[in-house]
Amino acid sequence: MAGIYIHIPFCRQACHYCNFHFSVSQKHRDGFLIALLKEIELQKNFFFAKPGEPSPFIDTLYLGGGTPSLLSRDELRAIMDTIRQYFLLKEGAEITLEGNPDDLTLDKLQVIKDIGVNRLSIGIQSFHEADLRYMNRSHTSQQAKNVLAIALKEGFQNITADLIYGTPGMSDSQWQENIMELANTGIPHISAYSLTVEKKTALDVFIRQGKAAPVEEEQSVRQFDILRDIASRYGYDHYEFSNFGKPGFYSKHNLSYWSGEPYLGLGPSAHSYIPGTRQWNVAHTQKYILSLKEDRIPSESEILSPDQQYNEYIMTSLRTMWGAEKDKVAAIFGGKYYENMMRQAKKHLQSGTIADSGTHLIITEKGKFLADGIAADLFI
Ligand code: SF4
Structure with a gap:
């Protein structure tokens, strides 16, 4: 995609x-x-x-x-x-x-x-x-x-x-x-x-x-x-x-x-993403115009650290009905991240705001409105 x-x-x-x-x-x-x-x-x-x-x-x-x-x-x-x-x-x-x-x-x-x-x-x-x-x-x-x-x-x-x-x-x-x-x-x-x-x-x-x-x-x-x-x-x-x-x-x-596919953002303030790298255009229309007059795209970029990529995956996946895929976290990010996720999820599993389907951690009905806060708890 x-x-x-x-x-x-x-x-x-x-x-x-x-x-x-x-x-x-x-x-x-x-x-x-x-x-x-x-x-x-x-x-x-x-x-x-x-x-x-x-x-x-x-x-x-x-x-x-x-x-x-x-x-x-x-x-x-x-x-x-x-x-x-x-x-x-x-x-x-x-x-x-x-x-x-x-x-x-x-x-x-x-x-x-x-x-x-x-x-x-x-x-x-x-x-x-x-x-x-x-x-x-x-x-x-x-x-x-x-x-x-x-x-x-x-x-x-x-x-x-x-x-x-x-x-x-x-x-x-x-x-x-x-x-x-x-x-x-x-x-x-x-x-x-x-x-x-x-x-x-x-x-x-x-x-x-x-x-x-x-x-x-x-x-x-x-x-x-x-x-x-x-x-x-x-x-x-x-x-x-x-x-x-x-x-x-x-x-x-x-x-x-939300599934981490690459996208290109065009226009002032638009963000682009290639796995591992994020790029964003200047959020100023006149500067955008002046720069493109000289054939330069006015953007900055950053390489995402493994921690940032893991946190982003947790935030976006837990907001969806499919949740965070346990094997994917282990395979892409490694054991340290998987263990962190499962350890931090414990209190939410006990309080019923997260459910473990066996393959995925999913926010329950009870936790729905709190999804962003729960995801932040699972960050590394
Ligand atoms: S100011 Fe423009 S971009 Fe912002 S919410 Fe209103 S219509 Fe949408």
Whole structure:
């Protein structure tokens, strides 16, 4: 498996909770596009194992951000044409585009379909206006409902939508309505995130100034349980901490991240990974543009130590329904890591937050919301 991620660093409006790299000013759009097309060309050999070897097929392509749905027909076409010029997209490759409800008009959806996107990721977050205002989202609840209806009518079968829970003021029954509104459309995938207050975001400042209500963990835990219960009743598998999919519709792109497959990240702030090495582009659009004007990719990289690789495997695998494979830990990392994992897992096996299936360590129902903390306990 090999995947490509493209970061589009522009948004219509700044959501108060967001700490991704983006700008609401569109003034560097043209420069960004030229730089991105240049970076695609310069990275054409990224996946080659040795010079002269054929490029592997790309299984997944993901346009994220920021807000890729802000791009025009010509901009989207230019990106896709350049990717196809320099990389071999596998027949039937999963091609995802993230979009917001206020951009995804019928025309835009047709363009997106025409350029080969076969998986739509819609940032809905909530169907309640008060939540959307709290988060400073740029769309209304009605726009979100309309987009879902139009996308389904246009024949998009592989649709995922994002929701956020734990938003202050959102009652448990409103949260249930949000999940059921999505589930009743029949879309095959939902990603749901607990609202987190990242440092230096507008939300962080507003809460500290008393201008926005604080986020309570108790509410998030309750709403996570409600989510799991309703998702299961509607036939979604809880296959990763934040991801719920019907069989056959799990995100292939994200699965390849979690299983340690190589991926190439393009655009400012995008990360790339080749087993053992991580690389990241500068999170600054003007610096990105200036550097690519000189045919230089503005990135840094680090060789991951065995400890870092083991910790990353534990963190990502324990968040999935498959868990951490015991033999894999022993074979790839060695006895020292295997013994550490089993020793540290003991207290969780006793308290019932981890189960040992014989081949895998898996987080139980009881431990689900605590997955990140449990994984950290198993770190070396
Ligand atoms: S649309 Fe997405 S990337 Fe843009 S500010 Fe909102 S959450 Fe962040």
